Amino acid sequence: MKKTIAAILIALSATLFLSPAQAADFNPNYIISDAEILDYNALTLDEVKNFVASQPGTLKNYVVTEKDGLPPEVGTSLSATEVIYDRAVANKINPKFLLVLIQKEQSLLTDQNPKQSQYDWAAGYGCPDGGGCNPRWQGFYKQMNSAALQFYSYITEPHLYSFKAGQTYTFTNPYGTISTDNVVVTPANNATAGLYNYTPHVYNGNYNFWRFWNHYFSRFIPVGSLVQADGEAGVWLIKDGLKHPFLSRGALLSRYDPNKILPVKKTDLDAYSKGAPIRFPQYSxxxxxxxxxxxxxxxxxxxxxxxxxxxxxxxxxxxxxxxxxxxxxxxxxxxxxTLAESYPTGALLQDPASGGIYYVIDGTKAPLIDAIFLKTKFKNQPVIKSSANELASFEKIDPVKLDDGYLLKAADSPGVFVISGGRKRAVASAQVFEKLGYKWENVLTVNPRVLAQFDYGEPLTEEALMRE
Incomplete structure (x- = not known):
C-alpha cells in the first residue's frame, strides 16, 4: 500500500525490535503460513480486547461510527476491537493478522497520539504506491472489512493476482531503511504471495509485518524443547535463546527421545536466531x-x-x-x-553395601535418587558392581538431575511441571499443556525429591507464552 512519511517513520521504529542476528533470520520467501492467516478462531473477542488494552496506543479507546463506514444495520457505534474481531471472523481471517496489519501500516497499537487519517486508512487498503487513497475505502470499518476480504481472496483465489506462490520475482525497495537493494523472492505459499501483492516490497513493509507478527504473536517455546516445524523434516533444540539444528539422526537419537519432538509453526521457529549445529552423536x-x-x-x-x-x-x-x-x-x-580417568565416557557404579547407584565421571560420583534415571537419562546403560574402595576414590557431588525438556509430576500431586532452563515451571492448565504440543503419555511420575532438586520458574500460562 501507499507509503507516506508516517509509514516510513513506522518502518524506522520497527528496527528497534531486532538485533542484526534476528534480521539475518528473516526469510522473504516464507513470511507466514496460509493456515495462520485463515485461523479466524485464533482469538476470542475478549482476547482481542485484552491484547489491544495491553498496548500503549489509543486504539483501545477508539469508537467506530457511521463516519468510519459502519453500516446502519450493524448499529450506531462499536469499539475498534469489536470491529476487528467481527470483520475477521465474518471474513474468515485471523484477528491477529488484522492487528499486525494495522500496526505495520499505521502503528495503531503503539501510537499514543494518532491522527484521524491513521484510523481512516488503518489497513492501508485502497492506497496504492504512487497514487492517492481512494475515498471509497475511507473509514476504519471499511478498512477492516476490505483488508480481510482481500487477504481471504489472495489465499483462496491466487490465480487472480500478479504474484503467485512458486514463481520468482525481483522486488525493488525504495522505502527500505535496512536495505534498498533489489531482492529476488520466490513466495513459498499463497499467504506470502498475498503480502507481496498487497505491498510489493521486501523492506520495510513485508519485513515489518514479519517482525511485528513474531514480536506480538510468535509462540514462546520452553528452553530445552525439541521442535519440528510443520511440513519440514529438520529437528531443532531450543537452548540459550537460539534454535540449534540436528545435522544427523545419530546426533538426535543418541541423546534425545524423538517422541518428545513438539510440532511448531514455522513462523514461531523463525522467531529464533540460528545457533551452532548439533552434528555428532553422544561420545563422538x-x-x-x-x-x-x-x-x-x-x-x-x-x-x-x-x-x-x-x-x-x-x-x-x-x-x-x-x-x-x-x-x-x-x-x-x-x-x-588424563590417564587418571577411569571412565572417560561416564559409568553407573553400584555401592556393594547399600545398593545405591552413582554416576561417575571426571573424578566425581553423583547419586541417583530415583529409579526413573535408569529408564530415561541412563536408559540401556549397564550398572557396574563396584567396591567400597573404588567408590571412595570419587568425590561425592549433588545428585543427578533430569535435563531440560522433561515433563514431571510428583507421585503425591497432580500438578505437571516442565523442566526448562534448569528450573521447574508449572503448566497452568491442560489447555496450555496441549497448546505447547506436549503429550500426556510423556509425563513422568517421580519421587517428590526429584522435583525438589529444582527451583521454581515462572509458571507456563497463556500470558507467559505470549509475553516471552
Missing part, C-alpha cells in the same frame, strides 16, 4: 581445526591430553571425525581427559 571423538582431539559428552567437549592418553585409554583413531570450529561452538569446555 572429534578433531578440531587445530589438531586437538576431544570426546563429546552431553553438552561438553573434553580434550584428550595427548596421544599417549588416547592410546592407553583404548580409543580408536579410525573413529575420530574432523570437526569445524562451528561444530565445536555448541559444546562447553570441560576438564581434559
Amino acid at each position: 571423538l572429534v578433531r578440531s581445526p587445530q589438531g586437538d582431539i576431544y570426546l563429546l559428552v552431553d553438552d561438553t567437549k573434553r580434550k584428550i591430553q595427548n596421544l599417549e592418553v588416547f592410546r592407553q585409554l583404548g580409543f580408536n583413531s579410525a573413529e575420530v571425525e574432523q570437526a569445524s570450529s562451528e561444530d565445536l561452538a555448541y559444546y562447553a569446555d570441560a576438564n581434559p581427559i
